[in-house]
Amino acid sequence: MRDSVWPPRRHERGEACPATAEQLMVEVAKGDQAAFERLYPMVAGAVLGVVRRVVRDPAQSEEVAQEVLVQLWRTAPRYDPAKGSALTWALTLAHRRAVDRVRHAQAAAEREDRVAAESIDRDYDAVAEAVTANLEREQVRRCLGSLTTLQRESVVLAYYGGHTYVEVAELLSSPLGTVKTRLRDGLIRLRDCLGVA
């Protein structure tokens, strides 16, 4: 689908050219829209997925995902491959923007209701349920399982729930300092388990 949809560009010279997302970003940074069209299917699904986890509302999630993908185009010249993969960059933009959306959009009282209404179990179950389809998911599931309960709950609530660590501490009835530390050592354990360079 990818190669048949878009007209071949000058520098492709008819080759199959399975460019990586990072190579495409180099072209995108020069204003190459065709390269962006090829990059789009590599990142859009994960961008929308993470935004939806945090924002919840489907229509708003699509709106935020659109903003993120356009932001990816707009800021491509600032992408530094030394700081991480293009996918990580896109997902960092996505998570940040999703979190900003829920934190700004909701009045403080409304937000507290949301915090109170949410259950960690539901969050974690939803993830566990999603985490089944393939090897990648199997590995993430296994690695999440290798964390302590408090590490896992803190990471899941912060990332998928879009909560601040102050809120996470409230939700888990744990001291702030403990949650701060668990977020870090939980992620570090996850990093080592997943073999993230």
Add this chain to the structure above:
Amino acid sequence: MSSPDIHTLTGAYALDALDEFERRQFEAHLAQCPDCAREVDELRATAARLALVVAEQPPDSLRGRVLAQVATTRQEPPAGKPVTAAPPARAGDRRSGWAPRLTAAAAAIATAAAVVLGVVTVRTAAQRDFAQAQLAQLQAEYQPLAQLAAAPDARGGTGTGVHGGTVFVLASHELNKAVMVASDLPTPPDGHIYQAWLIGQGQPRSVGLMTPGVSATAPPVEFGGLAGAAKVGLTIEPAGGSPQPTTTPVVLFDLPA
């Protein structure tokens, strides 16, 4: 920031679990802490793996909207902020530029102090801890500047970077001391830093290293040994610095006398 506690925030930061206030504080810290920045990069890559497992099939309509908007959206310049030429410091105007800079430092200290003293309402104890750490850091950083500014023969001078940004030097020959503050210099290439030099009759003498990053202002560099020096400059050097400049200065101006 000197508090060892702040390093533990890499996880919360990578997960966007800091509120806006702490996020900004931590980003200022990140600019000074390459180890933290590396850890943040790795933890973000880890968090991205959590996003991958919840990927879903985006509707075709989204693709259409994104591509249409992209076609009419201008990209940002690579540097991260637009390069605008700062007005050059006027020759002979020794005090140009440094008074506002001191005012800015004073304002930053006042803000942090207000938070610590409870003048500004803070939501959490964590915010207060941050403000306290920031206040201590700012006071430590700007103390030499305040001391120098009180010297009767203190003179300031400002140079404009060829790629934007400004460098301000406050010098007292009587005290044989000077302080350099850089603002809005572009982030140097990866693995490089800015190195400050005093240039006189002989070889340029290194007076310090600077690493501007996320925050616009790097901590001040304090130095002495002003005798015989005529100019002050900054070059981009490999991390760790060089014994002698290896590149053309990005800023070069007369040492205030």
